[in-house]
Amino acid sequence: MLNKKRLMSFFVLMAAALLLALPLTASAEMVKKVDNFILFLDQSGSMVHHALPGVTLSKNKQALATIERLDQIIPELGYNGAGAVFAKYKTVSEPAVYKNGSLSPAFYAVTPGFNQWTPMGEGIGSIGGMVDGLSGKTALIIFTDGDSNTGTDAVAEAKSLYQAHPGKLCIHVVSFADTPNGERVIADIRALSDCSVATDIQALGDDAALAAFAKAVLYDDVMPKPKPAPKPEPKPVVQPAPVVQKEVITFNLLFGFDKSAITDEMVPILENAKMILEEDPAATFNVAGHTDWTGPEVYNQGLSERRATSVRNWLVGNGIPADRLSVVGYGETSPKYDNNTKEGRRLNRRVELVSSPTIVK
């Protein structure tokens, strides 16, 4: 009798425990931590042509296999997924709504260059363009041995990327490091933010570890909160339609240093500009000359005016009525691109045809 009672008590207790536990396990939801993720693969010579000790596959092939496994288990929670490689930098898959298995084929389709240096800094700088174009939070997962040996400093570039996207970016590194330099670079990049999840390729050989890494980077299991009382409908905010400005026609003519004469190489571009001007014979334009910030401001002002005048004179000499075109020199005062970079300065040395309602005399 006593034993039966004890047995009944035991079963009642077990049932109660089960009933209590069920709500905790049955209802957890996967909630994404980020809106976007980018898989970023190092294809330098040290990755493509070297293997880790005790491993047959090259580091690059190990990374590809891991990317393929990851691509099968990332939950489809509405992320924008993308892929890129560096050494040399190339986007292999543009950001798009992520579906399982959609990214790894693009990586396999890329043929690495032979024995490329590791410009990790430039790679991180280049991926910044993709990150700039994404909205929301982004996880950047880099598969690398960290052995950066050319170009800009990888840690400094990663720091710049964090500064450009405060609170919206986290860089995670899957380490293939087998040199002190590689280990140090990876450690320094991870140290830039508390959000970074550290792992190495050896640990990810296990499927459970790979799943745990994906979860740590990309989503949480969250118990659904009880539904709050319905809030009153907010008044709809009607955003005004964006104002469409007049068209700008831009070209970078390769004037020689301190030169403003039109050369034969410039004529094809000017012929195309003329064709665009002829689309609307009534439209008037300001021919605006711009320079970069190299040299004195007064000098740049004069140079931009001379160059804009040369362009106007060519267009007028080739059939565009003179009263449709005016000349404006802005010198270095109206840069459109970053003068701190060589490419930005080159782009700033430009001529623009800007449609204008009135001619600037």
Place this chain on the structure above:
Amino acid sequence: MKNTVILFFMGGILFGLAGFALAVDERPVQVVRVTPIKEQARAEIQELDQMTRRFEHFAVQKVKDLNRLHHLSRSRMQITQQADGAYHGLYHQIDESSLTVNVRRSSSRTVPFVGVLSYRENIFEATAETQKQLKECDFNLVQVVPNRHLFSYSKGHWQ
């Protein structure tokens, strides 16, 4: 006698004509090969198609570079503090989905092609109480600037 001579004469003429005919038949037939104008046009079209595809690839990367280098890109947005203490932010970004390209031949040997890249440059604005909030909040599209950017093909690459 007279008839015999006439017959001989006519036979000779006939024989000569026959020989001539045979000689004509034996002359080799000259085959004159003329390259159809269509083939040349097809080659030019293929070249233009190839150049357009190269320009498309160039254009996609160029727009990413333009967005990255814009002096008012999102990472370098213009932030001003208003009279009420709030912060106003503004940045430019080319809409990468708006790209269209057009490649034309030129008569220049050194610059055989010119490419026109058209795109919308969007200008976004927002206001927030703090700079930190400003950098994390959603921005509104307030202006669109249509652009046409001309590039030349020279020395084997687009520039």
